[in-house]
Amino acid sequence: MEENFPCKINNGCDFGVELEYQSGFGNHFMSEALPGALPQGQNNPLKCPYGLYAEQISGTSFTSPRKVNQRSWLYRIKPSVTHEPFKPRVPSHQKLVSEFNQTNSTATPNQLRWRPVDIPDSPTDFIDGLFTMCGSGTSFLRHGFAIHMYTANKSMQNCAFCNADGDFLIVPQEGRLWITTECGKLQVSPGEIVVLPQGFRFTVDLPDGPSRGYVAEVFGAHFQLPDLGPIGANGLASPRDFLVPTAWFSKDPHPGYTIVQKFGGELFTARQNFSPFNVVSWHGNYVPYKYDLGKFSPYNTVLIDHADPSINTVLAALTEKSGVPLLDFVIFPPRWLVAEHTFRPPYYHCNCMSEFMGLIYGKYEAKPDGFIPGGASLHSCMTPHGPDTKTFEDTMVHGNEARPFKLSGTMAFMFESNLIPRVCPWALESPSWITTTISVGLD
Numbered sequence: 501m502e503e504n505f506p507c508k509i510n511n512g513c514d515f516g517v518e519l520e521y522q523s524g525f526g527n528h529f530m531s532e533a534l535p536g537a538l539p540q541g542q543n544n545p546l547k548c549p550y551g552l553y554a555e556q557i558s559g560t561s562f563t564s565p566r567k568v569n570q571r572s573w574l575y576r577i578k579p580s581v582t583h584e585p586f587k588p589r590v591p592s593h594q595k596l597v598s599e600f601n602q603t604n605s606t607a608t609p610n611q612l613r614w615r616p617v618d619i620p621d622s623p624t625d626f627i628d629g630l631f632t633m634c635g636s637g638t639s640f641l642r643h644g645f646a647i648h649m650y651t652a653n654k655s656m657q658n659c660a661f662c663n664a665d666g667d668f669l670i671v672p673q674e675g676r677l678w679i680t681t682e683c684g685k686l687q688v689s690p691g692e693i694v695v696l697p698q699g700f701r702f703t704v705d706l707p708d709g710p711s712r713g714y715v716a717e718v719f720g721a722h723f724q725l726p727d728l729g730p731i732g733a734n735g736l737a738s739p740r741d742f743l744v745p746t747a748w749f750s751k752d753p754h755p756g757y758t759i760v761q762k763f764g765g766e767l768f769t770a771r772q773n774f775s776p777f778n779v780v781s782w783h784g785n786y787v788p789y790k791y792d793l794g795k796f797s798p799y800n801t802v803l804i805d806h807a808d809p810s811i812n813t814v815l816a817a818l819t820e821k822s823g824v825p826l827l828d829f830v831i832f833p834p835r836w837l838v839a840e841h842t843f844r845p846p847y848y849h850c851n852c853m854s855e856f857m858g859l860i861y862g863k864y865e866a867k868p869d870g871f872i873p874g875g876a877s878l879h880s881c882m883t884p885h886g887p888d889t890k891t892f893e894d895t896m897v898h899g900n901e902a903r904p905f906k907l908s909g910t911m912a913f914m915f916e917s918n919l920i921p922r923v924c925p926w927a928l929e930s931p932s933w934i935t936t937t938i939s940v941g942l943d
Contacts, residue, residue: 519684519685519745520746521743521745522743524739524740525725525737525789526725526739527785528783528784529744532780533746533747533749533780533781537747543556544573552575552781553575553579555580557571557572557574557699557786558570559572559786570722572786573782575779575781577751577778578778582772582774583770584770586761586769588766588768589766589769593766595924596630596762597635598640598666598765599638599640600637600644605923607880607920612928614876614933617649617874617932618651618932619712624651626652626704627656632648632924632927633647633876633927634646634923635921636917636922637719640764641719645826646716647714647856649713649715650712650713651710651711652711656704656705658758659757659759660759661701661762662699662762663696664761665762666698666718667698667717667718667723668695668696668717669715669716669723671714671716671858672712674690674708674711674713675690675706675708676689676706676711677704678707679694679705679788681700681788682777682782684747691860692793694789695723697722701777703777714915718817721827723815724818726828736797737815741791741795742791747780747781748777753773754773756771757771757776758770791814793831794833796831799811801842804842806847809916810830812833814830814831825853825917828917829913830916831911834909837907841900845887845892845895846865846887848884848885849885850884851883854918854919854921855915856876856914859872859912869888880920880921881920
């Protein structure tokens with residue numbers, strides 16, 4: 501079906517363009533790149549405006565309770581189904597895992613830490629620069645998670661990535677990401693995050709060249725805002741600070757365009773002669789979105805003791821068990837430390853949850869020297885962890901005379917899960933892996 505469009509909306513990767521967003525979390529959004537392109541009164545009319553095709557993308561089962569049901573309707577120049585058959589990608593990707601077991605990963609109770617992974621010299625885009633560090637469960641059973649990292653220096657060209665396994669939560673650490681999705685474009689800078697839900701096609705361009713970051717992937721769940729409980733109606737991440745793209749489309753032909761689909765941890769490719777970013781209008785609540793971590797409103801103790809890190813949860817993917825997350829995304833942002841008669845750094849801990857940490861910029865208060873931006877650490881279920889010796893000794897020097905202190909210029913984060921992760925062999929063999937500093941008590 502061909503129509504003459506009144507204008508061609510295609511500025512490619514013009515990084516100077518000021519993008520427009522919609523705001524809110526969990527809203528039912530709507531957007532159109534051409535006036536009148538969004539059907540009114542129904543989702544699937546016999547004839548859509550401009551001769552578009554109506555296509556639904558479902559993020560939950562049809563019969564999921566309405567309060568958690570997620571879906572969007574996309575109105576496209578061509579439907580997604582018009583592609584050649586998928587074939588295993590050549591060359592294959594050997595460092596992506598979505599089913600964790602004894603044959604492809606290792607369980608270890610040791611404290612693990614990694615230096616920043618070097619950005620490669622050879623041309624590497626987001627897909628080839630993505631690799632799994634650890635995880636648990638399986639995408640085949642729709643329960644589990646994977647934690648990846650990426651290093652890249654090249655924009656994706658004439659191809660799009662689609663993750664059929666789960667939702668991506670991407671945390672850039674170096675270099676901005678210019679992400680084109682079927683709902684529109686997002687620019688994501690270090691200090692921001694972006695969530696790309698399961699099934700959406702997207703491409704990643706790199707305005708700043710060399711780039712690095714972290715990725716959490718959840719199987720069988722979606723991220724949501726945590727309950728605030730006694731905090732009240734306000735605080736932490738405000739729904740209005742989440743940004744959703746506005747409709748943008750390309751009508752230009754793209755001979756040999758490739759869709760790269762991650763399916764069961766393996767990559768498959770299919771060819772088509774058009775861009776998947778041909779959605780002229782859309783509406784729904786299943787959407788990609790971004791969030792600026794600098795807008796987070798942290799809470800803390802104001803008299804004694806150290807608050808549990810859950811007080812700074814940004815997003816949570818939940819299990820069916822109340823209060824138990826499949827994966828929490830927690831941050832350690834700038835904030836005041838004022839507690840009296842208290843050991844203010846993060847306390848020594850044995851946790852029934854597993855904690856993977858990263859550092860976007862600055863210094864982490866518990867390990868100011870041994871944990872640097874772009875690095876990572878893993879403390880699995882019931883593995884003891886805590887501040888290093890220097891942090892302990894410096895804190896004890898000040899004792900009860902410590903004054904209120906503003907922790908600034910830092911942004912660390914944690915992916916926390918109730919599942920026990922298995923670690924991929926290349927993570928344990930990586931030259932970036934280092935022996936952790938033993939905390940106070942064994943010197």
